Amino acid sequence: MTAVGAAAEIDTYMLAMPSPDSPVVLPQWISRGNTHPNSRYQDPIWSMAPLIDNPGTGLVKLHWKNCPGPLLDQVKLAAWTMINGQLRPTYLQTRGVQARSRSGGTDMLATCHEWMRLARWLHERQITSLAACAETEWRAYANERLSQVSRDTAAIICVRLANLWAFDQLSARPSGIARPPWEAEGVDDFLPAVGTAGGGENATEPLDPRVLGPLLIWAIRFIDDFADDILAAWAERRRMVAVAAAAKAAPAGWAALEEWLLPMARAGHPLPANSGKSEIQVATTYIAALTGSNRGQVSRFVKQYGLAEIAAERPGPCPLRVPVTGRINGEPWREHVDFNEAAELMKHLGTAATIILLYLTGMRPQEVQGLRSGCCPDPAPTADGTDGRRLIHSHHYKNVTDDDGNHISAGEVRQVPWVAITPVVHAIRVLERMVPEGELLLSTAHHEFHSRHGHAGALKKHTLTLRIESFVNWVNREAGVQGLSDQTIPEDPQGAIGLGRFRRSLAWHIARRPGGLIALAIQYGHMRTVLDARTSSSYGARGRGGIHAILDVETALAAADTAARLRDRVAAGENVSGPAARRALTAAAHTPRFEGRIVPRTFARKASTFLARDGIVLYDNPDAFLICAFKHDNALCEPEPGATAPRQYDCRPGCGNTVRTDTHAHQLRERADELDQFAAHAPGPVSKRLHANASRLRETADTHDATAHSAEALT
Template identity: 60%
Template structure:
């Protein structure tokens, strides 16, 4: 029997908790955590004391979902999971999990699997863990991992193994049996390996036709409409406060009658709002604020005259007395700001700011969720009068651990800040006007713009995802209303605009579409320059490469595809020209040795480091760049592994063209000539000069083109 002496001799053994014992022991609660701690006997346990990340929901364990016969045993082991640490010997044996204690999200996922197992055991008539046999383990593993990927199956089986491992850390173990894969080896319980490369990011980037208008409208909301929206929001809140403080007087009721009766008698629309209970009804708060009456007096008058039904038949706007300064295509975007529309616009404005920040910095969603007011101060001018870039200082969370290797829910401040270009700074400034000083920029409480309910932390990813979809719907309605149907957002072929897709899309487009459709709002050359300032910011000098690692993977994959296309084109008989033709063909033939391996930042960086052999397609310049730093005319940074494709120069020694490039250049020249005939002469002359330049490039290719065999000889 295990005794108190055993606990003292073995620090990994935990005592039995009592009914009033806290679910989370004090040692695991950070000093700033104020979430209430549940008691062991509670039916619902909160994981709040372990949650310091503002972007993470407060997860709960509901013991009513665990079978009554097994509840006491599983409750004891879950408590040990929350408060215990796996023995180093056990961790070392399991090379695929190199930590003794996980974060709250992993704990939650683990507990979910244990609960499923408990319910399955209950259906098999097993009422205590010591009666679970090897046959039970095998049957459960076969039934509940069928159709799962190999990696996910491995994770599930490891979580199940933890059940017996944590049980052994209790002073009074339940006797949970050891799964057979712990003794026989896990490989026989996993599905077969597939040909897919491990570690590949399968998140699909957003289509250019989708991200273009989304980004354009988001920046438009932030930079052109925000003053109007925030002014209307301030006026609405002021009116609402006045109504709340206004008592009922005889003059107030008379003012309501003077305001509403002429509208009723003339058949004019009535100021309307949409109520969850009553649908379209009279805007009581608006009418009360305009007339100086109390809300009760408006309600009394409306009820007596049947205005709820009348308003549903004749709904009208609720104009605010604030100026409209924002414009679309040179005209005001609103005739007036509307009292009832304002909360919706504030919500869309905040969502637009989130898109701008997430997309144009490459932040992970949880990193953006932790941003606070004041995170991006205006920099002081340099002695020479130049102004440094704005820097964003905040926390990151991925793989943040303390000296004992334990996950740190609160994350840590990044040693190197993000670089913020102007649209990002503008978005932060807008959010700083919505939330109080020092508050989270995406505070759940302050972005609940009407009720201001006391929510935990920042808006969660699910909420932000729904808000993005709502913004897209609003953009499409607004584009039609503004007579701009070409600026609608089409459906993306891969589904909803998930937040994780924004980060992937930025890397994809910077690597593959410099100066492309996405540059409707931002010139990508400037964006890449800001992100690639590795020497000055040290952003890429850390072991964990962050967004640059993702950018390197996309760049490497794009270069590999360019090389494969060149190899296929020359094999099909296309000719090649340019000072770097021979080098490009050598680079193209080396690609098969790398195919399937360019899925990690480390592999991508190694591939891109082969100076002179990496090929970058530049469709805007109608060429391939066989990038070599010493001969590049695009002024690459020292140590750069990719060209500044937006600064491609004629006469560069890295240029390569094929017959397809020459044909595309001629087709583009023809399009420019067509445009030249439709515009004023000075602009038309410039179009014609550019067209002649592209035809000259195509002619030069034709005169110098060689077959692949001739070029490489």
């Protein structure tokens, strides 16, 4: 036995030297259900797929052509050691609770890319060995590399570069690269200055309500109104494609073309056509299926009678013979679904369901990508005969590790399911009609309607982002056709509609739009109720993790903004009324003002503590024209036990938490004027109710004027 072999037996963290034919990923690191091909050590491209079990993660590859030749063998051995080895516990114990002995396949790929970037930097300076990367080189490289990125990214890069040194020591042939200086001195002095923007969900901008409102309206319209038509049209299209493919050339087929297609052309009618890659073409498959002809026969018939030129001049539709049941404003949304648009509509139908799941559950995108058919079973009736809550059983993937602290790519079943509101259930049921039983709801194999590439797993983040953009474009075109210019989706001021923005937007709208200004007021209220309960049916999280942390952050920021506005109003001379006025002024005086939108990771815990201060947290309720100085025992909205926020959608007159300013009184009168204007054009009974509501609003404003006091008088 060689000395190296003996060392490997004694030290379980050291690996034996791989041979050219050694697998890139050793068998013990490949899960039982992973069947992706494994690469060999000598291959110029290494597949990371054997390490990837998350259906939402792309099957990435490592290309060694990007590593300079003189340093290739050294970096390659370190990479193989990282893929198949584990960092020592003694190394990890000083690196924080999030340190892992093994990371996931995509993180390993990113780490290797960082090592190759270093190798290219060394090669440019004619350094041909990692052993020559000493302290001087480390400092020079860190100074250049870390100045180009944010502070958070720089910290990650430092960890990845330090891992090159750590895994090098575990390889069978260490290169001898020096320990990075930040390992001994601490990383802080090597990072960019504090204040550079960090990542994370709390730093993600929510979607603008003007964007999210019509986007959600159209997504729900697709699911509730269009889905049956689209699914029926797709089934008919597939049937017609199969019929055309199976038809054999026969005299009867040619006769059918002479009887149906030729008279149509001679009479000057449009011919069934579709748009090819560069030109309009006769719809061969559609015509073949309708006439029972062979597609080759159709092509020969078109050529013989010169029908291609006629179709180019007079392209006609290809209506599918399925009834249209969907409605927009009481009218059918289509005279018919076209053969050529069925695939596109199926794509948009899946996208609409995805939008609903991303926004109305609070799931992270990867959890949505991991949902399978059957994840939301119908509940059994309760003792009183009513249906119980519908729950979504899903996998989560973030920070999932085994008992040894190694990353688990397949994730694990979430211990506490998500609560599914009605639009979410409808979206899941539609997706279940699009994929086989037990399959991923967003399975790539069943959501590629124009082609079959055989990609594994679920639709990936980039594809879903592009599909949402395509959905928005379709909606805006359709809104123009339908005369619904008020329902177009504008561009978001903060940029593209990324998948991560839906989760933050959910928290933003629950915290800041309690009446549901964009849609689904009742559902928003229900979701707030469930979120505040945080009991065994906690909404999508274990303990206070998951969506709770984001909701706490957004609610705390909203409460701080409310306090700041109250301070500004009283400073400008406005009076304050309401049973909680004095308490609200005290709370506003002691609530910090948040300047800017950079929210550190530690803020979630602080936000939770902030919201737990019963009686001195201020909640704006623009629909009720008041501020709620929420004190649980005073609340008439009947919050759940332990709730730290009111049911703002159920705000009631006479509550002991009410606070109003002169601005609220002005808004009450403006709203009353609007109702009177509506009443002037409404039928008798409706007009009477609108006038009565306007009178109540004016009475509330008058009560404020009669009872309001200045801040000085109240404090």
